[in-house]
Amino acid sequence: MSRDETHRVNDETPTGEGLRAIVAARDVDTTPDTAEIRGLAAATGYTVVGEITQRRREDPTYGLGRGKAEDLMRLAAERDADAVIYDGELSPGQTYSLGELLPAGTAVVDRPRLVMERFTDAADSRAADLQLELARLRYELPRLREAIARDDAEEIRLRPEGDRRVLDVERRIESAKRALDGITDDRAERRTRRREAGFDLVAVVGYTNAGKSRLCRRLADDVDGSGESSVAESDECNDGENGDPNDGENGNHDDLDTVLATGDRPFETLSTTTHEATMDGRRTLVTDTVGFVDDLPHDAIRSFRTTVEAAREADCVLLVVDANDEPGTIRRKLRTSLSTVEETAGPVVPVLNKxxxxxxxxxxxxxxxxxxxxxxxxxxGLPVSGSLRPPVPTSAHDGRGVGDLRATVADALPTATETVNAPNGSHTESALSWAYDRGIVDGTTYTADGVRVVLAGRPAVVAEATRRFERS
Structure with a gap:
């Protein structure tokens, strides 16, 4: 779905590039810090020309109190603003009421809508586009219902069967869900094939701008040591379509794509991207994911499920934290990340980056x-809390601590060891070749009677290798 088609849901939704915006923020306990929302706005293409902040409880009509909302109206008129960006989530009713108060033509963009606009700019694959479409439509549906219910000129009150436009959005939601389900199934099959090929799966998650992408490239086998560029495997290139059914076997991956270096920009990485990396002798696939952010509605988080699934299904999760943030900010961002992941199959290692x-x-x-x-x-009692390991300090910029991180990951991965004795012969050589291809041979000793092989690696792969040797 194109951007124009997306914005048919709400014709007043701006696209940030070249637009002037006023930032509005409210907090119950402290004077709001607008640095992050300003950064998000700038990254999406808005020029921030003013701000209004307030310390008070949420107003049910405007979000801000009536007086501050009127101040916002006057400032928007004075600065000729195209949009007001609210640092938080507004209900459909609040969005409508604030829009009615503002000058004609001034759109209301709350934090979830802004983040989705930024996602749109970064989307570079069919899977990412589908996730965005689903998140946007789920976000817009209750706001469309609110607009229809309040619009006297249309003389429509929403009936149980729904207005035609509502039904159209509902059909598009179901269509996006079906398409995304197919991609999700393909990814599950791909994970299975890669594990069978002897790879451990590592997911790198964390708040946006924590330095995840640079850390992934620092860990990757195919970089020059600076972490500034690499050739990486993008999970989004084929979306499981037309891919090699033997993908992942013998180290072959047919969805290689060039990934450019990233800087400190929110949501520079949208598609999940995977690099091959060796962790103290263990062959892994390290997946870089979308950065988390505060105050996204549950439906939006659910729509970006490829990132959450990459973490939940990984053998080890690296939870990256920007160590230069203020302590309170670190705690807030870390809580957001843990709450979003919820639970994981493997251990979670906090990584203190920068x-x-x-x-x-x-x-x-x-x-x-x-x-x-x-x-x-x-x-x-968060489920993920039982998976947490001690934090590891690193710097993706100069590489300090990366060796310790590799060792920590290798220690955290599921491991089985087995020593087998097999006679000399073609079947043993075939089994040995199979085990070498999967990186699980820890040592071999040839004797007059045969070969002694020490295996170490993924339990299921070691078990299969042992079975092959026993058939020799």
């Missing part, structure tokens, strides 16, 4: 902040 900018005392403060969140997650 530590090249910190001294020992500052790093100690960061570690304490992480430990505070981990302790809180355990007290609250």
């Amino acid at each position: 530590t090249d900018r910190l001294d020992a005392a500052e790093l100690g403060t960061v570690v304490e902040s992480v430990e505070t969140v981990v302790d809180g997650a355990r007290r609250d």
Whole structure:
């Protein structure tokens, strides 16, 4: 679905490029910090020309109190703003009411809508487009219902069977869900094939701008050591269509694509992208994922399920934290990440990135902040809390700590060891070749009677290798 088709749901939704915006923010306890929402707005193409902040409880009509909402109206008129960007989620009713108060032609863009606009700019695959379409349609549907219910000129009150436009959006939601289900099934099959080929799966997750993409390239086997460029395998290139059915076997991956270096921009990575990486002798596929962000509605998070699935199904998860954030910000972002992932099949290793900018005392403060969140997650009974490991300091910029991280990942991966004795012969050589192809041979000793092989790696792969040797 094109951007124009997407915005038929709400014709006043702007596309940020070249538009002037006023930022509005409210917080109950403190004066709002608008740095992050300004960064999101700028990354989406808006020019921020003013802001209104308020410290008070949420107003059920406008989000802001009536007085501040009127201040916002006057500032928007004075600065000739194309949009008001609200740092938080507005209900359909609040969105409509605030839009009615603002000057004609000034659109209301709350935080979830802004994030989805930014996602649209970064989308580079069919899977990403489908996830975006689903998130946008789920977001817009209740707002369309609100607009229809309030629009006296249309003389329509929504009936149970729904207005034609509502039914159209509902049909598009079901269509996107069906298409995305097919891609999800293909990914599950791909994960199975890659594990059978001896690869361990590692997912890299975390708040946006934590440095995940650079860390992935630092870990990858196909970089020059700087982490600035690589050739990586994009899980989105084929979306499971027309791919080699033997994908992942013998180290072959047919969905290779060039991935450019990323900088500190929100949502620079949208598609999940996978690199081959060796972790202390273990062959892994490390998947870079979409950055998390606060205050996305549940439906939007659910729509971006490829990122969450990559984490939940991985053998190990690297949860990347920007160690240069303030302690309170680190705690907030870490809680957001843990709450979004919810639970994982494998262990979760917090990675304190960008530590090249910190001294020992500052790093100690960061570690304490992480430990505070981990302790809180355990007290609250979050399922993911039982998977958490001690944090590992790193710097994707200069490589410090990356060796320790590789060792930590290798130690966290599921491992089985087995020693087999097999006679000399073609069947043994075939089994040995199969085991070498999957990277699970830890040592071989040839004797007059045959060969002694030490196997170490994924339990299922070691078990299959043992079976092959026993047939020799």
